[in-house]
Amino acid sequence: MNMILLSIVIGEIAFWVFLFAGLLFRYVFKMKKLSTIFLLLTPLIDIFVLSATLIDLSRGAPAHFVHGLSAAYIGFTLIYGKRTIQWADRWAAYRWGAGNRPLKKKLVGKDELEHQWHEFKRFCSCMMIINVIISMFYFFVPPKQTFWFTYWIINNVGLIFIWLFVGPIWSKVKHNGKSST
Structure with missing residues (x-):
């Protein structure tokens, strides 16, 4: 298995383990300090995944799809991680x-x-973080090996336009259609 893919899988599993443990210690065992420690450990997972990716690229590994995937993982956890923890906390409570x-x-x-505009802005922030991280990866590989980085950046820009049309614009069309009837 690819080292980067493995680090992403380990990171995702660790996120849910830390989250579950944090909530379990908070609500079942009533150990709020230990709960907080587990929940505060979740950002370290991003550092782990980013470090693994940078080490892999700096050692001369050819750029691959999974390097971009690691940036996507980090971007999504930075933007949606806190919200996921809050959602899980409400359910655990x-x-x-x-x-x-x-x-x-x-x-x-x-x-x-x-709501759709708010979510669209959040998604744009996520894509911006991912693209900034991927842009950083360009410094670690020769120019002829940057296909997958360029792929990810173009893909992310395309996803922004898709979200724009299926999110805010579609809601606007629905809202205008309902208000005129």
């Missing part, structure tokens, strides 16, 4: 603590459109 059942709010009209 409900299941193991005295919290209320988390409700998913149905958004319609202007609220849905505002």
Whole structure:
């Protein structure tokens, strides 16, 4: 198995183990300090994945799809990791603590459109982080080996346009269609 892919898999497993352990210690064992330590360890996973990628590239490994995947993993965890932890914390509080059942709010009209724009901006931030990390990778490989980095950057820009159309623009079209009937 590729070292970078392995580091991503280990990172993802570690994230969920640290998250579960943190919530378990918080709500089941009532050990808030230990819980906090586990939850604070989650950002170290990104450092681990980034370090593995940079070490691999600096040792002369040819650029590959998984190097871009590691940047995507880091970008997604930086932007969506805190939200994932908060989501899991609400559910753990409900299941193991005295919290209320988390409700998913149905958004319609202007609220849905505002939500879609907010999520689009969050996604753009994620893609920007990924592309900045990938751009950093260019310094570690010869120019003739940068195909996969360029692929990832072009792909990410394309994903931004797709999200724009299936998110905010589609919500706007739906909102305008409903308000005129």
